Amino acid sequence: MDERETVPVDGAKIALRDQLSTARRRRSLLDVGESGRAIAQHLLATPEVRRAATVAAYVSRGLEPGTGPLIDAVRASGRHVILPVVLPDKDLDWGRYTGADGLADARFGLLEPAEPHLGVDAVATADVxxxxxxxxDRSGMRLGRGGGCYDRALARVPVGxxxxxxxxDDEVLDAVPSAPHDRRVTAVVTPSGVTRLA
Incomplete structure (x- = not known):
């Protein structure tokens, strides 16, 4: 894809992000909390999470589906949880989750695990x-927040x-705009359940 083709894709991504961000801002905090609990229940029931020794997750912010109940339940079940640490170049380092008291305020309004950190390749050791x-979208193409952090991190994750x-639920779409560097996911989880993708 040359530079002229990238501009329309970038514009389409911005427009779709704006539309979906507006819809998220209409959600109540009650809906965010209930959605987070439902998502946690669905994920904890999957064979992938039940078999996992290490789960790479993240601390949700704002009106994203809440991850607090999920990461606490995964940790309580004896599994290791690693969380991202955004580096100055927007790549992702990783740190072990030891509980809410082990998180520190970071740039971009994030909560991140305190040091020591595990390195950018730690995500490759996660089972989930x-x-x-x-x-x-239904092919697994992911539209992120626009920083490119996760596209770089997902490039390190082994196939399979x-x-x-x-x-x-309303954020699983028929198609999302994508560029060659964008990475697919293998599944989505919503308050309605887990959907495995092609």
């Missing part, structure tokens, strides 16, 4: 990788790993 998204985006 849970990622934020704005939307995912369960990579799942957490979304609301």
């Amino acid at each position: 990788v849970l990622v934020p998204a704005v939307a995912v 790993t369960f990579v799942c985006a957490l979304l609301y």
Whole structure:
């Protein structure tokens, strides 16, 4: 794809992100909390999470589907949870989740695990990788927040790993705009359940 073709894709991504962000802002905090609990129940019941030794997850922010109940339940079940740390170049380092008191305020309004960090390749050791998204289409193409952090991180994840985006039901779409560097996920989980993708 040359530069002239990238501009329309970027514009389409921005427009779709704006549309979906507006819809998220209309959600109540009650809906966000209930959705997070339902998503946690669905994921904890999957064979992939039940078999996992290490789960790469993230701390949700704002009106994203809540991940707090999920990461606490995964950790309580004896599994390791690693969380991203955004580096200055927007690549992702990783740190072990030891509980809410082990998180620190970071750039972009994020909560991140305190040091020591595990390195950018730690995501490749996870049996399950849970990622934020704005939307995912039925082929698994993920529309992220626009920073490119997760596209770089997902490039390190071995083929065959369960990579799942957490979304609301109306954010699973027929198609999302994509560029060659964009990475697919293998599943989405919404308050209605888990959908495995082609």
